[in-house]
Amino acid sequence: MDFDALISGLDRHTLDGITRGSIYALVALGYTMVYGVMKLINFAHSEVFMVGTWTVLGVYTVLGATSGMGVGAVIGATVLALLAAMLASAGTALAVERIAYRPLRKKGAPPLIFLITGIGCSLVLVETFGQVLKAFFGPPFGRVTVNVPSVIETKVVFTIPGLDLPVTNTRLLIIIGAIVMMVALDTFVNKSRLGRGVRAVAQDPDTASLMGVNQERVIMLVFVLGGAMAGVAALLFTVQYDITKFDIGFIIGIKAFTAAVLGGIGNLRGALVGGLLLGVVEVYASQIWDSSWTDVTAFIVLVLVLMFRPTGLLGESLGKARA
Amino acid sequence: MPEHKIEGAEVLKDTSDHDAIAHEASGAMGDVLLEVDHVTLRFGGVVALNDVNFEIRRGEILGLIGPNGAGKTTCFNAMTGVYTPTDGTIRFKGKEIAGTKPHRINHLGIARTFQNIRLFPEMSALENVMVGCDARHKTSVLGVLFRAYRVRPSEEELPANGIRRSFAKVFGISRHTLEERAGRRRSMELLRFVGIADRAHEVARNLPYGYQRRLEIARALATEPELICLDEPAAGFNPAEKEDLMGLIRRIRDLGHTVLVIEHDMKLVLGVTDRIVVLEFGQKIAEGTPEEVARNPKVIAAYLGEPDDAA
């Protein structure tokens, strides 16, 4: 145990944790929305994120983007990568829904089966990048860690006065990007007509369908939205960590799910709170003990939350007005 | 009203003049089995039960009636451990049971049926009843696995086969085996008792509606309850079936069980019960013999307000 390391760099670690937590929060949205509407843990959502990171790599590779480009080119490449990642992730999420969940819904299968097909899809997606694509195209696909070009050159933008804490442009992008996307999503669900449909189905699927809400369309919508958010997370992740790997989704997925439960699954703002909190707790824990225990910390947090406050910090329910 | 007092006094005090007849009728059977003592139950701002107060005496058939939404089922759920009262207590044989877990309440001796039938749909009728019988069985998981707890069998429990017979004489028979056999036998008896033994081996889901209702009663009886609560047992029955059911309820009482019936159907309730408690809007508005209740102007008013239920 080493509290000194934590205390001496508290401000830096907190910033670190918030950066990490922003990504968890974005991925958590996918879990939370699908759970809110279908009462289902979408096991394959972690892979939706993973597909996003590979898409970013793909776009950069095609464009030949590197860190040495001009400002305009950097912004262009990043925006293009963002859009592509959102599209690919949303598409993957939708495909999972179509292939693995919809047929089961039609059959009225028990919840256990949904979880199992979710695991199956997750494996298929992981292995697609770890094995199938490698067999056809060779590297970079395969079971190794791959570098993603760091297109945005990391620079200190400003220093927080008083703390003497330097804030880099990438961190700023991640935190602001995450918050903007979450606010946009929150507004969408609360204000738009489609969003009302989502909330109606989350509250009471039977009544909602009697009132003419098309449940199938709402389900598609939450998968697409959740997928798109995972795509955003994927871009931000590559901006910060510059890597991807075939099984990168698993740990991030588990963390994001923990974040969703921590904030109250089915609750959009809960995902943000849970994500940030989990990120900070993890970074602190890795300072106090050592980084090999980080994952264990996250799992223990999850177990404790489920035991003592199974409805999370902000409470469950996508249906409620606070969303 | 003070919390603790002598049970007899409670009976005398609460059964003031207007249900003296009922008291006389069930006097021989005697003591209070279950007391609902000034129970209030609130859900948020909604008061589902307001200071409800009555008791069930051993050996009687008590009817709990009231229009839709009067709080009958809520009261019932509080008695079987589903809800914990906000205020007041529920005592079974003098022991407080509010807040006790449902399976413990069953072990204490209260069983119930459900308004919307809740059988185990993929089990056969016999197995459904056996689950009830298991409530009184003592074999543990390890007992099932290793069968080390042996019981010396009585003469009629010994197997016919010579070798097995001598084996059983020396080593005894495991309690698990004996209980399993006894449970099976008793379950068949109960199915015969409620009149559905002809389809004992059919999966519950495939049984006709009337059979399912009776199967629920058999399953509840299998747990050997002192008090059996029937939640709208006649729902969806035709007059002939209702007549049968009344006979069945009386026979259940004759077996020594105390019966609580929640019903919509006034004719059935008036025909079979010894005493009736009437609820409206979560409050008790009347209590007494069927004749008294039928004459009570408050009750008539309540039911006129709800013409569907008077039918």
Next chain:
Amino acid sequence: MSQISDSIRGLQIGNRWDRAPKWVRSVGLLLVIAFAFYLPFLNVLPFAYIRTDLNPTGSDWASVLFLIVVYMIAAVGLNVVIGFAGLLDLGYVGFYALGAYSVALFGSPSSPVVEALQSRFGLSDEWAVPFVMCIPIAIAMSLTAGVILGAPTLRLRGDYLAIVTLGFGEIIRITARNLDNVTGGAAGITQVPVPPGPEVDGRSFFNTIDAERWYWLALVILILIVFLASRLEHSRVGRAWLAIREDEDAAAVMGVAGFKFKLWAFAIGASVGGLAGLLFGSKQQYVEPNAFMLNLSFLFVAMVVIGGSGNIVGVLVGAFLLTYLPERFRELQEWRPFAFGLALVLVMVLRPQGLVPSRRRAAEIEDRRHEAEEAAADA
């Protein structure tokens, strides 16, 4: 429609078996068991094609058989949790690992735990806990872990349980990797003890060469476990699990202590998993954290549900297929996770009740399908 006829055909075979006279069933069962014991020596064409060592690079046939049986034991244990009690346990590998690590930590003279005991009590370097004593230790460890994990989490909703158990599996592996001074860390533990036996040809009875002996040992244990599991299934315990699965509230009102029975299922599953892990670790004579990756958990779940959860025969078939096929077609080993991911999705979407379903489960799922169709027709 083809699914319905399939499941009906499945039912008919089962029914015919049930209706056969008792002596036919006993003889049939004995024949199957005798054949299983003979399997390592099966070398008569064309049946020999099932062997995995036909070409020089193939894996040793008896060792493959041993692994199949060990996974069958684990799957039968997991079936108690998933198939009987209806709880999704995604961290089963954790119990399997605990079993393997118990025998390694206490039975190997070179494990840090044993070394600490040696120096504490002044014992010789050769000393370790005897193998026979390691069995109760392994079972007790995994059972305790099962109870500790189950007690707080079994009250949660089913899908939360899945995630918590998943986390548990990872915690066990990461802890084994990180705690260098207790578990030997990533390097693992060598010199894991083997069961006692007479020396044959100057080697101990259970050695690395004569794998068929290990296979027979595992087979005996498997038969015992299957026997005990079917005892549970056809008893008040099995009925209680079924009742909980079908309607937990109604079961509670009928006096079924839901939590208690769920915890029992969890604990039984955990100890059987520990036993399987013990066999595995002992045969390998080497235990390391990477042998217990999460994928193994998914593999166990896949065995249970692809075979047909709730039906012991189905689970055995599932465990056989998912262990045997990758070994038989070893050249495709890299494709194994992909193939079973695909198999999971396909089997579950096309045949949710599994390949050899439990009749009851098949009926449950058929029912729900009708309900869903009616609901769809109403809408």
